[in-house]
Amino acid sequence: MAAKILLVEDEEMLGQTLAAYLRKDAFDVELISDGAEVMAAFKQAQPALVLLDLMLPNVDGITLCRELRQISQVPIIMLTARVDEVDRLLGLEIGADDYVCKPYSPREVVARVKAVLRRTAITADNTVAPSPLEIDEQAMEARWKGQALDLTVVEFRLLRTMVQEPRRVFSREQLMSKIYNDHRVVNDRTIDSHITKLRRKLNQACEGMEIVRSVYGAGYKFDPPL
Numbered sequence: 352m353a354a355k356i357l358l359v360e361d362e363e364m365l366g367q368t369l370a371a372y373l374r375k376d377a378f379d380v381e382l383i384s385d386g387a388e389v390m391a392a393f394k395q396a397q398p399a400l401v402l403l404d405l406m407l408p409n410v411d412g413i414t415l416c417r418e419l420r421q422i423s424q425v426p427i428i429m430l431t432a433r434v435d436e437v438d439r440l441l442g443l444e445i446g447a448d449d450y451v452c453k454p455y456s457p458r459e460v461v462a463r464v465k466a467v468l469r470r471t472a473i474t475a476d477n478t479v480a481p482s483p484l485e486i487d488e489q490a491m492e493a494r495w496k497g498q499a500l501d502l503t504v505v506e507f508r509l510l511r512t513m514v515q516e517p518r519r520v521f522s523r524e525q526l527m528s529k530i531y532n533d534h535r536v537v538n539d540r541t542i543d544s545h546i547t548k549l550r551r552k553l554n555q556a557c558e559g560m561e562i563v564r565s566v567y568g569a570g571y572k573f574d575p576p577l
Contacts, residue, residue, distance in 0.1 A: 353379040354468060357398040359389055359415070360430065361407050369402070372457035373464065386410030390418060398425065400468055402460070403447075405431040420446040426467045430455070449518060449574075452567065470575055482575065484562070486511055495556040505530055506549040513563065513573035522570040546571055 356373055360366035361384045370380045383392050386407035393401065401419065405412040416427055427446070432453040449467050451460055485494040491507050493500045502510065508530040513521060521529075523542045550563050562574050 353377050354399040355379045355381070355396055356400050356402060356464065357389075357393055357396055358382045358402045359386070359407065359412070360384065360402070360404045361386075362404075369457050369460055372461050376461050376465075378464070384408075386412070386415055389415050393419065393423075393425075400426045400428065400464055402428050402430060402464070405429055405433060416447055426471045428460075428463055428467060430460075466574070483557075484514070486514055495553075498556065500552055500556055502549065502552065503545075505545050506552070509545055509549055510553075510563070510573070513571065517573050517575045520566045520569045520572045526571065 356378045358366060358370055358373070358380055360369065360382065363384065366382050366384060370382045373380045381392060381396050381398070383389055384407075387409035389403075389407075389410065403412045403415060407415070412429060412431075416429065419425065419427060426448045429447045429450040430453065431450055448471065449463055451463055483496045485497075487494070488511070491504065493502055493507060493510055509526060512526060512529040513519075526542055546563065546565075550561070553562055554560070563571060564574055565571055
């Protein structure tokens with residue numbers, strides 16, 4: 352049976368386009384444009400995932416996310432054009448699982464939906480599937496499916512910092528303060544260079560899976576591997 356997606360988007364053209372892409376990938380989509388209709392639709396549809404726009408008529412996305420979290424742990428992906436809201440969207444305050452910034456590619460949103468559904472899937476014995484990424488603090492070593500990754504000390508510290516708070520967006524300044532204990536002055540380009548090398552090594556080991564992602568205008572984050 353196709354997974355049910357509740358798509359809440361008040362921009363008609365954008366909502367219809369995204370719904371069409373999701374249906375093309377065999378998802379069963381219910382599209383709603385009014386925030387006031389969401390809770391009733393959710394209780395009736397019992398979707399596998401909710402795509403929730405931040406700015407909605409009558410009831411906003413943050414309020415709806417809080418209300419949904421009071422009755423369900425269904426995965427929620429927020430759709431937003433406000434980068435300044437990222438910390439709140441992903442924080443414990445409202446409990447969103449992921450977010451996508453507008454303007455976005457519908458293909459990217461479909462990929463995020465699949466990723467979140469896989470990430471939140473529960474195995475038959477009700478335990479979360481083990482992560483293929485291991486962080487060994489004492490050895491300062493990271494492993495992917497048991498194979499050691501050839502990381503420098505700085506690359507290891509970068510990865511460890513982001514892994515400790517999955518899906519949190521770290522600014523360059525925050526990463527600098529975490530990885531350089533001597534408080535040296537490091538410019539943005541240095542951090543970007545280390546991240547580029549780290550992502551290249553991870554992509555090779557993970558067969559192209561992107562688990563450290565850049566967030567335009569904000570920084571970097573770790574997306575838990577599937």
